[in-house]
Amino acid sequence: MRMMNVAIFLAIIAIYEVHTATTDKFDGKAFFIRNFHFGHANLAQIRDMKHSNKICHYCVVTSEHVRPNQLWRFTAATNFPGGQKGYYYISNLVNEDRLMSIKGDVGVYGAEYGDDQLWRLSKQKGGSKKHTPYLLENKAYPKFRLEKYGKRDNLIRMDDGWQDVGSDVPDNAKWVLVPRYSANYVKTVIWMADNRRGTQDFAEEVTFSTGLRLQKSSEISTKIGLEASLKASIQGVGDLETKFSAEISTSMSSESESTWGQENKITFTAPAGKQYRVLQDQISFNSDFERDNLRFYGAYTIEETNDKFGCTD
Numbered sequence: 201m202r203m204m205n206v207a208i209f210l211a212i213i214a215i216y217e218v219h220t221a222t223t224d225k226f227d228g229k230a231f232f233i234r235n236f237h238f239g240h241a242n243l244a245q246i247r248d249m250k251h252s253n254k255i256c257h258y259c260v261v262t263s264e265h266v267r268p269n270q271l272w273r274f275t276a277a278t279n280f281p282g283g284q285k286g287y288y289y290i291s292n293l294v295n296e297d298r299l300m301s302i303k304g305d306v307g308v309y310g311a312e313y314g315d316d317q318l319w320r321l322s323k324q325k326g327g328s329k330k331h332t333p334y335l336l337e338n339k340a341y342p343k344f345r346l347e348k349y350g351k352r353d354n355l356i357r358m359d360d361g362w363q364d365v366g367s368d369v370p371d372n373a374k375w376v377l378v379p380r381y382s383a384n385y386v387k388t389v390i391w392m393a394d395n396r397r398g399t400q401d402f403a404e405e406v407t408f409s410t411g412l413r414l415q416k417s418s419e420i421s422t423k424i425g426l427e428a429s430l431k432a433s434i435q436g437v438g439d440l441e442t443k444f445s446a447e448i449s450t451s452m453s454s455e456s457e458s459t460w461g462q463e464n465k466i467t468f469t470a471p472a473g474k475q476y477r478v479l480q481d482q483i484s485f486n487s488d489f490e491r492d493n494l495r496f497y498g499a500y501t502i503e504e505t506n507d508k509f510g511c512t513d
Contacts, residue, residue, distance in 0.1 A: 224276055226274040226276070226288060226321065226377070227274060227275065227276040227279070227288070228273070228274070228275065228276075228425070228428050228432075229273065229274060229379065229380075229425075229428060229429060229432045230271050230272065230273045230274075230293050230379070230380040230425045230428070230429045231271070231272055231273075231274070231377040231378055231379055231380065232266070232270050232271060232272075232377075232378040232380070232488055233270075233272055233290075233336075233375050233376075233377060233378075234375065234376045234377075234378055235262060235348045235372060235374070235375060235376075236324075236326070236327065236333040236371045236372070236374035236375060236376055237348070237370070237371035237372040237374070238262070238348055238351060238372065240264040241262035241263070241264055241348060241353075242262060242263060242264070242266065242270040242378075243260065243261075243262055243270060243272065243299075243356075243375070244260070244261055244262060244263045244267065244269050244270040245259050245260060245269050245292040245294070245295050245297060245308055246259055246260075246261055246269065247259045247295075248294075248295040248297070249295065249297045249308055249309070249310050252310065253310075253311045255300065255302070255307050255308070255309045256297075256307050256308050256309075257302075257305050257306070257307040258307075258354070259297075259307060259308050260299065260306050260307055260308060260356055261353040261354050261356060262348055262353050262356060263353055266488045266489045266490075267489065268293065268294050268421035268422055268489055268492070269292065269293075269294045269295065270489075271292070271293035271294065271380055271422070271489075272290050272291065272292055272293060272299070273290070273291050273292075273293050273424070273425050274288040274289070274290055275288060275289045275290075275291065276288055277289070277318055284318075284339075286320050286321075287318040287319065287320050287339055288318065288319050288320075288321070289313070289317055289318065289319075290317075290319050292308065293380075293422055293424050293425055294421070294422050294424075295308070295310075296310065296424070297309060297310040298310065298313075298317045299317065299319065300314075300316045300317040300338075301316055301338035301340065301341050301344060301346075301358045302316060302341075302358075303341055303344065303358060304344065304357055304358050304359065305357065305358060306346060306356055306357060306358050314340070315338075315339040315340040316338065316339070316340040316341070318338070318339035318340070319336050319337065319338055319339070320336075320337045320338075320339065321334040321335070321336065321337075321377075322334060322335040322337055324369055324374050326371070326374070327374075327376060331376045331378070332376065332377075333371075333374035333375065333376055334374065334375055334376070334377065335369065335373060335374060335375075336375055338358065341358060343360045344358035344359060344360045345358065345359060345360070345369075345373045346358060346373070346375065347359040347370075347372055347373040348372050349372060359373070378488060379429070379432060379433060380425075380429040380432075380433075380487055380492075381429050381430055381432075381433040381485045381486065381487050381492075381494075382433055382485075382486050382487075383430075383433040383434045383437065383440070383483050383484065383485055383486075384483065384484040384486065385434075385437065385438075385440055385481070385482070385483050386482050386483075386484075387479050387480070387481060387482070388479065388480050388482050389477050389478070389479055390406060390408045390478050390479070390480050390500065391404070391406045391408075391468055391477065391478040392475075392476065392477035392478070392509075393468075393470035393475070393476050393477075394470075394475045394476075395470040395471065395472055395473065395474055395475065395476060396473060396474060396475050396506065398470075398472045398473065399472050400472050401469050401470065401471050401472055402469070402470045402472075403467055403468065403469040403470075404467065404468060405465055405466070405467045406465070406466055406467070406468055406478070407463060407464070407465050408463075408464055408466075408480065408497070408500070409461050409462065409463060409464070409497040410461065410462050410464055410497045410498070410499075411451040411460050411461035411462055411496070411497060412448070412451040412452065412457075412460040412461050412494050412495070412496050412497075413460065413461035413494065413495055413497065414457060414492075414493070414494055415484075415493040415494065415495055416490055416491050416493050417491040417492070418457065418458070419457055420457055420492055420494075421489060421491065421492050426452070427448065427449065427452055430448055430485055430494070430496075431445055431448065433485060434483065440483070443481075444481070444483065444496065444498060447496075447498055447499075448496060451496070461497065468502070470504070471504065473506065474504045474505065474506065475504065475505050475506075475507070475508065475509060476502070476503070476504045477502070477503050477504075477509060478500050478501070478502055479500060479501050479502075479503065480497060480498060480499070480500045480501075481497075481498035481499060481500075482495060482496065482497055482498065483495070483496040483498070
């Protein structure tokens with residue numbers, strides 16, 4: 201039964217851009233859905249159906265060439281009245297249509313909401329701590345599992361036949377969720393002067409960046425869910441989320457990517473008799489779709505000493 205109001209759903213999605221749930225590691229976040237057996241095959245939507253009330257059964261394929269249309273956002277059913285815990289709507293980040301099932305078939309749909317578009321993740325053995333395999337089970341057809349049954353991109357189906365041969369789940373029915381971004385934090389020296397033997401202060405103008413900057417392109421592939429994806433990548437990594445979440449939001453407050461980062465020119469002065477350095481917090485946000493790679497340039501701090509500096513973390 202399809203009953204969800206589209207306007208209500210879109211309103212809740214908009215709230216996620218600012219408030220992503222931290223108690224649910226999937227809700228509001230975007231992932232590449234990668235087959236466990238065919239290790240480079242990502243689930244993709246190859247046609248935009250959001251302006252149509254038709255179900256597209258041939259729109260869901262896999263591809264080994266990483267593209268933005270392979271990103272899928274999970275929205276917990278519990279965000280809606282009567283929604284059951286553990287189930288998610290899975291919408292394509294680029295096309296905004298939702299993954300759905302009809303018995304042995306799988307497709308996408310962009311109109312009314314229903315149980316055939318709700319999915320549950322069933323954790324499986326194997327994989328690693330970083331890449332845990334799951335079954336994708338549909339609420340309307342609980343005996344069927346999403347499966348890639350061959351190497352060709354279009355060999356995707358909902359299948360229940362493997363249940364007849366025993367309890368072992370085949371690897372081609374398992375899927376790994378790869379986050380849109382992974383984060384790497386560093387404290388970088390942007391200027392240093394050893395003036396310990398000097399008798400006069402030494403000054404120099406330094407140019408450096410602040411804010412967010414794309415590393416390999418001038419335009420992000422899609423801004424939908426971007427802020428939530430960036431913040432998700434630093435959750436649980438020390439105090440990075442607490443320290444930088446507000447700064448990331450501020451950097452992204454304008455529409456154009458070209459204004460997310462700024463160039464700054466500041467004159468720093470190393471006092472006579474001191475070793476002096478300026479350090480900046482930086483975070484690399486790396487994606488499997490490398491054109492979307494971003495780097496965050498945060499606040500700087502100044503350190504000075506009569507002795508030698510140790511290494512930065």
